[in-house]
Amino acid sequence: MSKDIILKAENISKQYRLGQVGTGTLSHDLNRWWHQVRGKEDPYLKIGDTNDRSTKGMSDYVWALQDINFEVERGEVLGIIGKNGAGKSTLLKILSKVTAPTTGSIKSRGRIASLLEVGTGFNPELTGKENIFLNGAILGMTKKEIASKLEEIIEFSGCERYIDTPVKRYSSGMTVRLAFAVAAFLEPEILVIDEVLAVGDAEFQKKAIGKMQDISRGEGRTVLFVSHNMAAVKSLCTRGIVMEHGKVVFNGEIEDSIDEYLKKENQIAHKKWDKDKCPGSDFIKLLEAKVIDIDNRITLNHLITNDVKVEFTYEILKDNQLFTHGFNLFNYQGLHILSSHDKDSETLKYPLPKGIYKKTVLIPSKILAEGTYSCSFAIMRYKPFSVVFQEADAVGFNIVEIRSDSTMRGDFNGKIPGVIRVLLNWK
Template sequence: MKDIILKAENISKQYRLGTVGTGTLKHDINRWWHRIRGKEDPYLKIGDTNDRSTKGESDYVWALQDISFEVERGEVLGIIGKNGAGKSTLLKILSKVTAPTTGTIKSRGRIASLLEVGTGFNGELTGRENVYLNGAILGMTKKEITAKLDEIIDFSGCQRYIDTPVKRYSSGMTVRLAFAVAAFLEPEILVIDEVLAVGDAEFQKKAIGKMQDISKGEGRTVLFVSHNMDSIMRLCSKSILLKNGRIIDYDITSKVIDNYLKCEYQTTSYKSWVDQYIGNDLVRIYDVKAHNLQYEIKNNFKITEFVGISVSYEVIKEGNKIHVAFNFYDRNGINIFDSHENNTSNYYDLKSCGKYETTVWIPENLLAEGVILVGVAIVTHNPFQVHFHERDCIAFNMIDDQIISPTRGEYVGNLPGIIRPLMKWDSKNKI
């Protein structure tokens, strides 16, 4: 039986643009008049969707629309999406910082929120005093807070400044102490926005480890918003993808991240500059593409087929040693490998004027499933000079659609890793 600790049912949030509060006096009176007559709020039927990139026709905008999900005890739920998708608004509603326009939130236990740097802190109070203040807000006694105080201070790394007013802290120190307070004062539900990006690498590692301990070891629930897909993948069993204030995907994290990145990068396996001049007086770039062995441009490749990456260019000024380099990244922007045109027979030749097409072949059973991003560069040596470079030039998907794969066998789940080479194995009966 599921142990549901947090449930959101049909949550929507409407704002009126250009005003402070929920609307004008005229609109408030109109709403009141409809309500006392038992009629629906007239402004719930109007308003634009939450798309920050377009100019709307209405003064009303739906920051969130019809959000429904539930979280089990001990689960870490990731919430991802582009800036302006509604992530922070959702967390504020869940934290009861603001109320939803429609819908209900049902939760069991205390909720601690870390929505921005210094959330719940008073700048005039010392770090120690703010620990007690936040603990009191969470409903803890002074004795309970004192029992956790040494752990909080030690985790935050702010021992030397704990009796200094928080207004003197840097943003990194503030978020360190705020996270330590939220994590160690034992709320049943911990809500964390992108604030961990403020901390340094050492603190981020500690914070992620602590969140894993909170969920797995202590059975508490975490809601985590981040643009760092690696952190989301490591921490969250399930994730929600928001777009324009609506849930467009709610599933296991790996599938949601792939869906997000496909939308984000639009998985374009061909890019052309035929109608514009890209390059310099030495070399001009025409196009970059991902294709199969028959040179058919594709967005999706099976992990059991060869993938070719080609760049077409023209040498305008002869007498230079020109070569191509490709950079391959996974969906988190981590470099998988680079490949340089340095093992061809004509690598050391000085290229004459004319058009060229250079291709690198990725062997079958090398890349794992997911979005692969390709960067391309054209360089010369003696002296070394980069004439063209674009990091996220094209993208394509690797797919494992076989019932029994040579690299996964009969296992149907998601395998970790960014490469999946087909290795040679031996097994002998020694009896």
């Protein structure tokens, strides 16, 4: 490894045998041994299903991780994100040497402190203070080194009143507070944290994130952070990897990683419903929705400098109905960007005869930031107000940007954060 690389994962894979305790049956162990004696590859490395919990596999073996490769530099905060079951915790257990990889190797420099689950590494029969010394000893620190940090650890944890009480009497919140304080203050070169902050209250989470920022930026130590809290990941991490079905599917800047994780894979610009499945009510049905560009072509990707049109086709099934239309726009995080009512619609005053109609809403250019968006369509009545029906995620689209486009960004080519992109007047 180069002098700046403190942790390196090379071709890490982890295979488990379903429904078994241990590595497998006696026949499998003998088969493995016979291949090893003859200098052959383990025959069970060639079989096994991908780590996808939502499908039933055809093999007794499953790859929790497959061919994981990445490097972490000193002082870097790496966010590891992905859905439940993606392999994040398995990877951290291998990095922390709780379990060994089936193939591949981990190269690291310095001590690794891990916070994998609430109470991991704590002896419930020992007091909080005794567990601090126990954990320090496991990390290779002397009693004198631990004692020099003892007051800071106790103060940060907020458990001073109970520090001489057995840990088995602690709440989960108290346990994680103390465990985090021990891991952070005993100065490991690499700190590995897996979703434990979710147990703490808001005050402690803010305090812990601040401490991790101090560890990485001020003290130059490395943090590997797993969380489903994208706000915490974004505020803390400098780089991210996205995992899916035991594989790394993206490795890059943290904002790009979060975008990759959150974007909707089933985003479509055109949807036409079967006649018996059309959303709607007893007097109106939504037949079709599509996103079209300035040339009236169905398009998923739209330049930030162009208008976007969303067209809805519906059928009126009964005469003498007064109503209007509603449109809602959401980003990939589910944030409600805007809501628009067709408040001046002729259908509020004059009933349309039965038949098929189209309504188009125009989203002006240079308003939305680069990203993924979804659209919902609603039919409403006024006096009194009521929502007749609403179809969420009817269609979606992407706003893309040419980084060299000086009309939107000048000479800056980096990623511009934010939900909207409006050209403000500076005076």
